Amino acid sequence: MRRSKGSWVIAHGSPDLAPRIRADLGAVPAARQTPPGSPLSYFLSSRPRSRSSDIETLVKLSAAFQNTTIVLVEQTFDETVSADARRLVMLNGRIVHDLPSTGGEITSSAVEDLFKRIADDPPNLTPESLRTPQFTAEDWMNRALALARRQMGKVAPNPAVGCVIVKGGQLIGEGATGYGGRPHAEEIAVVDAGEEVFGGEVFVTLAPCGQRTAGRPSCSHVLAEAKVARLHAACEDPHPFAAHGLTYLTASGVDTSLGLMRDEAQTVNCGFFKVIRTGLPWLAIDMDPSRYDRAFEPVPGEDHGVALKRLAREGVTRMFIRPDTKLAFELTASGLVDEIVSP
Numbered sequence: 001m002r003r004s005k006g007s008w009v010i011a012h013g014s015p016d017l018a019p020r021i022r023a024d025l026g027a028v029p030a031a032r033q034t035p036p037g038s039p040l041s042y043f044l045s046s047r048p049r050s051r052s053s054d055i056e057t058l059v060k061l062s063a064a065f066q067n068t069t070i071v072l073v074e075q076t077f078d079e080t081v082s083a084d085a086r087r088l089v090m091l092n093g094r095i096v097h098d099l100p101s102t103g104g105e106i107t108s109s110a111v112e113d114l115f116k117r118i119a120d121d122p123p124n125l126t127p128e129s130l131r132t133p134q135f136t137a138e139d140w141m142n143r144a145l146a147l148a149r150r151q152m153g154k155v156a157p158n159p160a161v162g163c164v165i166v167k168g169g170q171l172i173g174e175g176a177t178g179y180g181g182r183p184h185a186e187e188i189a190v191v192d193a194g195e196e197v198f199g200g201e202v203f204v205t206l207a208p209c210g211q212r213t214a215g216r217p218s219c220s221h222v223l224a225e226a227k228v229a230r231l232h233a234a235c236e237d238p239h240p241f242a243a244h245g246l247t248y249l250t251a252s253g254v255d256t257s258l259g260l261m262r263d264e265a266q267t268v269n270c271g272f273f274k275v276i277r278t279g280l281p282w283l284a285i286d287m288d289p290s291r292y293d294r295a296f297e298p299v300p301g302e303d304h305g306v307a308l309k310r311l312a313r314e315g316v317t318r319m320f321i322r323p324d325t326k327l328a329f330e331l332t333a334s335g336l337v338d339e340i341v342s343p
């Protein structure tokens with residue numbers, strides 16, 4: 001589950017703003033000291049669960065204190081998703097920049113750079129810069145795909161799925177399939193969104209499961225119960241047991257759509273799909289082992305095709321072999337290689 005280290009709030013422009021942030025947000029001054037005479041103030045908000053209400057409060061404050069800049073640097077750590085951050089810049093009652101994470105951890109030097117950039121060059125006040133960015137459905141699905149990609153090779157025998165929940169143009173919750181395939185991405189995202197999930201719009205890289213083998217409520221039941229308004233799934237779940245989630249959601253009154261960025265989503269789970277279709281895992285020649293369940297290591301005397309089928313039955317979906325090896329040549333010659341990833 002998501003754990004948070006808290007968010008940085010940086011205010012710039014008015015000395016009166018700092019006490020208001022402290023009072024309205026319940027934030028504490030950050031360990032980093034504001035330089036004397038600097039128009040900057042740094043705060044630490046340690047209320048990860050209520051970050052949407054923090055954003056709302058800060059937008060209102062930025063409306064009350066015209067021509068001040070407030071930056072929220074979200075910093076979270078998650079057991080299933082690597083560290084993730086968002087940077088929201090607010091000015092005159094609007095979010096003027098919303099920079100979603102491109103992955104990786106926000107380091108103290110990245111935060112320092114941001115401070116410096118704001119101190120040296122406050123965001124300009126042109127009408128264009130005041131425009132609240134409107135994210136497209138593709139932007140949100142791309143974020144869900146990025147979450148899913150980070151879990152490739154860590155979730156077998158299940159597919160790696162990413163889920164993002166949005167409301168009023170803002171991210172309210174997200175998640176990716178946990179290690180070993182549980183929890184499912186939608187379960188994490190619904191918990192992450194908390195009570196705001198009601199009426200939300202869901203972007204998920206695979207249609208939510210209709211049933212669970214583990215006996216827990218399926219993701220389609222969890223989402224219907226949470227009363228989300230809309231759901232976009234990138235592609236169908238071909239697993240015979242998990243299928244029919246979309247039918248259930250539609251029958252429960254959720255507006256569902258299927259196929260947004262289907263090709264990208266199918267690439268993420270090509271191994272899962274191939275096992276269902278053929279009984280064989282995805283096999284790639286690749287230097288980088290990070291997105292695979294494991295390396296293919298033949299057992300002496302066992303036919304490669306037979307070995308791959310056995311591994312698929314054992315729950316392996318994505319395998320790799322290193323390039324320029326005898327094994328790579330043998331498997332390529334046997335037509336068993338699906339993909340050659342160039343460095």
Ligand SMILES: [Zn+2]
Nearest residue numbers: 184208209219
């Ligand atoms: Zn599920």
